[in-house]
Structure formats: structure tokens, C-alpha cells
Amino acid sequence: MFLVNTRNFPPELGGMQALMGGLSVALLNYGPVKIFAEKHKNSDAHDKEFKYDITRVSGIKLFRKFRKANLVNNYLKENRSIKALIGDHWKSLEYINKKNLLNKKTLCLIHSKEINHPINSRLNKRMIECFSKADFIISNSNFTKRLAEKNGIDVNKIKVIHPGVNYCEEPGEENIKAAQNLLKDSFPCLITVARFDKRKGHDKTIMAVKNLKEKFPKIKYVCVGYGDEEKNLKKLVHELNLDKIVIFMKNVNSDLKSALVKKSHLFIMPSIIYKKSVEGFGITFIEAGQHGIPSIGGKDGGASDAIIHNKTGLICNGNELDSIYQSIKNIFEENKYLTLGKNAKEFSKQFEWSNIIKKYIELLD
Numbered sequence: 294m295f296l297v298n299t300r301n302f303p304p305e306l307g308g309m310q311a312l313m314g315g316l317s318v319a320l321l322n323y324g325p326v327k328i329f330a331e332k333h334k335n336s337d338a339h340d341k342e343f344k345y346d347i348t349r350v351s352g353i354k355l356f357r358k359f360r361k362a363n364l365v366n367n368y369l370k371e372n373r374s375i376k377a378l379i380g381d382h383w384k385s386l387e388y389i390n391k392k393n394l395l396n397k398k399t400l401c402l403i404h405s406k407e408i409n410h411p412i413n414s415r416l417n418k419r420m421i422e423c424f425s426k427a428d429f430i431i432s433n434s435n436f437t438k439r440l441a442e443k444n445g446i447d448v449n450k451i452k453v454i455h456p457g458v459n460y461c462e463e464p465g466e467e468n469i470k471a472a473q474n475l476l477k478d479s480f481p482c483l484i485t486v487a488r489f490d491k492r493k494g495h496d497k498t499i500m501a502v503k504n505l506k507e508k509f510p511k512i513k514y515v516c517v518g519y520g521d522e523e524k525n526l527k528k529l530v531h532e533l534n535l536d537k538i539v540i541f542m543k544n545v546n547s548d549l550k551s552a553l554v555k556k557s558h559l560f561i562m563p564s565i566i567y568k569k570s571v572e573g574f575g576i577t578f579i580e581a582g583q584h585g586i587p588s589i590g591g592k593d594g595g596a597s598d599a600i601i602h603n604k605t606g607l608i609c610n611g612n613e614l615d616s617i618y619q620s621i622k623n624i625f626e627e628n629k630y631l632t633l634g635k636n637a638k639e640f641s642k643q644f645e646w647s648n649i650i651k652k653y654i655e656l657l658d
Contacts (some may be wrong), residue, residue, distance in 0.1 A: 294374045298365050298389070299381040301561045302330035307488075308576055309404060312433075313381050317345055319650035320459065324376065331357065334429040345475040362388030367392035377657045382407055383423040391426055398657050401427040403446075405437050405573030405594065412445045421445060425646060429656050433574040440571075446578045451467030452656065456576045457649035458641065461583035463551035472552040475540070479513035481625050484557040484586075486550060486577050488605075489520030494524075494563035494591060494611045496529060503533045508622065512538060515557065517550055520545040537555050537647045552649030555584040558630055560622070563611035564591040575599045578606070579644045588628050589620050605637035 297317050301309040307333045313330075321344055332349035333658035340347050350361040370376060370393055377398040379424045380386045386401055387552060410416040424430060430450045432438040442448045464472075476482050483502065495516060502514045516526070516539065523541070530539045545553070554560065560581035564572035579599055581588050588617075590596030591611030600606040605626055610616035622631050642648075 294327060294372065294376060295320045295323075296365070296368065296372075296375050296378045297326060297328045297330075297381075298361075298378060299328065299330050300383045300385055301381050302333075304335045305333045308456070308574075309381060311576065312402070313494060315457050315459060315646050316342065316379070316650070316653070317350075320653075321345060321644040322650070323521055323654055327368065327372075327375075328552055329368075331361070333355060358384070359388060366393050369397070377575045379577070379653075380445055381428075383420045386423045386426045387419065389426065394426060398429070399427045400429045400431055400653070401658065402431045402433070403437055403441055403451075403573075404433050404622065406570045408441055408444055408446065409569045410444060417444060424450070431653075434598040436571075436595035436598065437573045452652075454649065455644060456574055457646035458576060458579050458580075458583065458644050460647075461551075461580070461641075464548050464555060468546075468549040468552040469548060470554070472556040474535055475553070476513060476556055481509060481558040481630070482513045483555070483621070484515045484517065484554055484562050484581075485558050485562050486554065486580075487558070487562055489516070489522040490567070490570065491522060492564050492567040492572065493615070494561075494565060495526050497611065497614050497617050498563060499526065499529055499533065499535065499539055500614055501621055502538060502611050503506045503535060504614075504618050505621060506535075506538070509625070515542065515553060516540065517542045517545055517553065528592075539572050551584070554586055555579050557586060559624060560586050560606075561617075561621070562588070562590055562596075563609050563617050563620075563632040564594050564596060565611040566593045566608075572596060572617050576644075579641050582634075582641035585623065585625060585634040585638040587633035587637050589617070589624065597603045603634070604633065605640045606633055 299313045301313055303310050303314040326345040328345055328347040332353055333349040343399045380401045429452050432451050438451050438453055574595040578588040588600050588606035590600045592608050602608045606621045611622040
């Protein structure tokens with residue numbers, strides 16, 4: 294049996310949530326899975342659709358973490374058949390008793406910003422102590438591994454295993470038509486599916502679109518997501534007179550989101566480092582590749598693990614407007630985007646969960 298202790302889990306949206314959901318489902322092919330996760334809106338309906346055994350913990354955050362840890366500790370003591378414990382975050386190990394982990398493999402995932410604490414800071418010391426309980430630390434990219442080493446995490450424990458993606462099914466005909474009606478004859482159509490955070494690069498992409506309008510009169514940019522920067526981004530679009538060119542969408546179901554990506558020509562997310570926040574990998578680049586869509590990502594962070602520069606897309610400097618502008622312009626010269634898209638589709642196959650989960654199982658055997 295595998296025990297998963299996670300702070301991030303569907304139906305809550307986000308990259309870490311999708312990762313832990315996909316990992317849990319993939320583990321079912323190798324044995325029973327028990328999950329401890331936080332309760333969220335619609336979690337009851339979500340959990341009924343899956344075969345794993347899940348305990349949801351609710352209550353005030355301050356007390357919830359202790360209650361959840363007590364439940365996990367008791368479960369570990371009472372169930373001798375547990376082969377491994379997998380945590381999504383170092384805090385998921387913080388209150389787990391080391392004695393309860395004897396004779397069990399313990400894996401802890403790392404992503405990027407949650408480990409970006411200076412050496413000898415209070416958070417760094419707490420983090421290092423938690424990682425002492427883990428047999429392996431699973432990094433989502435080579436960038437995150439380097440960041441971990443820089444912040445004092447034992448590099449000998451770190452294994453790079455990229456996040457997986459589910460097999461890509463074709464979007465439904467109704468949503469394909471909806472995407473076509475929205476995008477019409479626009480070219481090129483750029484799309485970003487991400488939270489509206491400062492690090493994601495929406496603002497500079499919008500400014501690049503303004504500069505590209507003369508070269509590409511039918512250009513369109515679709516932003517799917519929500520977040521703190523939404524108001525500022527919409528204000529920028531209005532100031533640049535791009536209201537008919539830049540489209541904001543949120544509360545989009547997964548099938549329509551998939552259809553919008555499929556009917557676009559380029560996925561773009563030129564991420565930067567903003568304070569402690571950084572893009573650890575960028576699974577959305579791989580998801581775009583599944584539809585044969587190339588990507589542009591930023592040089593800061595783990596995008597270079599998800600995009601092969603000049604083969605499946607381009608890596609640019611997300612801090613420089615001209616770098617983003619030239620990258621977009623370059624990708625549509627001589628229809629280069631078509632070749633890059635074919636390569637991206639082939640590259641994405643190695644990230645399917647059926648392949649990625651084998652790397653976890655090798656560590657657990």
C-alpha cells in the first residue's frame with residue numbers, strides 16, 4: 294500500500310494539485326493507495342469518481358495540520374502493509390514521527406518556491422529537518438535540483454522526476470466549435486493557461502502583442518486563468534487599446550481549455566523570478582505539446598526541461614520585452630511553428646504518467 298500525504302489535491306486547481314492527483318491515480322496500477330488531503334469545495338463529488346481511499350481533513354488551518362498529522366501517524370502505526378509514504382511538500386513531513394517511518398520508503402516532492410529559503414533562516418532550518426526524514430527528494434526539474442542544492446538540501450537524496458501528464462484525449466466537438474467561434478480566423482493565436490501572477494509574464498506578452506499587431510493584423514492572445522494580477526492586466530490591455538485582441542477567460546472547464554489550446558498556434562509563458570517565486574517546471578508546456586502546439590518559456594526556472602530550445606519551442610528572456618517579441622516573430626517565420634509543434638507532440642509522450650510512474654516505482658522497490 295502507498296500512503297500519500299498532501300496539502301495540494303484536486304478538485305482544487307493548480308499545477309501541484311494536478312501532479313498529486315495524477316501521481317495518486319498512476320500508483321493504483323501498482324497497489325492500493327491511501328490519501329490524506331485537505332477538504333475543499335466539491336471534494337466529496339470528486340472523490341467518488343476515483344478508486345483510491347481518501348480521508349479529507351477540514352477545520353481552521355492552524356489546527357488542521359496537527360489533526361491531519363495525528364491521523365497520518367495513527368494510520369502508519371496501525372497499518373503494517375504500507376510500503377511507502379509520499380509527501381507533496383516538506384511541511385507534509387514536519388509532524389510525522391520518524392519512528393513511524395521505519396521500514397518504509399519516504400519520498401518528498403519539491404517544486405521551487407517552497408524551498409527557496411536562505412541557508413540558516415528559520416524556514417530553511419525547519420525545511421532541512423523535515424527532509425532528514427526522507428529517503429528520496431523528488432525534484433520536478435534540474436533547475437529545482439540546483440536551487441535545492443544552493444539552499445543546503447542534501448543533493449545525494451535528490452532525484453529528478455518530471456511531473457507526468459494524463460493521456461491526451463481529443464476535446465469534444467461542441468468545445469472545438471466553441472473555440473473556433475471565439476478565435477475565428479485569427480493568426481497567430483497565442484494562449485497562456487496560468488494563474489495571473491507577476492512571475493508568469495502576461496504583462497510583457499501583452500506588450501509584445503501590441504508591437505506585433507502591425508506585422509500580424511489578425512493576432513489574438515487568449516489568457517485563461519485567474520489571480521491577483523487580473524485587474525492590472527485588464528487595465529494594461531485597455532490602455533494599449535487591445536480590448537478586441539486580448540481575451541480573458543476563467544472558470545473554463547478542462548475540455549474547453551483543451552480545445553482552446555488545440556486551436557491556438559503558440560503557447561506562451563515567459564516566466565521570470567519574482568521575489569521568492571519561480572516556475573519550477575511548467576507542465577502546461579507539455580500539455581500544449583500533446584496537441585502539437587509549440588511553446589515559448591522563460592529562461593528563469595525549469596522551462597528548459599519542458600521545452601527543447603529550437604526543437605519543441607523557444608526559451609527567451611522573460612525580463613526583456615524585445616526577447617519575447619523576437620521569439621514570437623521567429624517562431625512564425627517560414628511556418629517554423631508547424632515543425633516545432635510536431636516535435637513537441639512527440640516529446641510530450643515521454644511525460645505520460647504510464648512512463649513517469651515507473652521512475653517512482655524503481656525508487657520504491
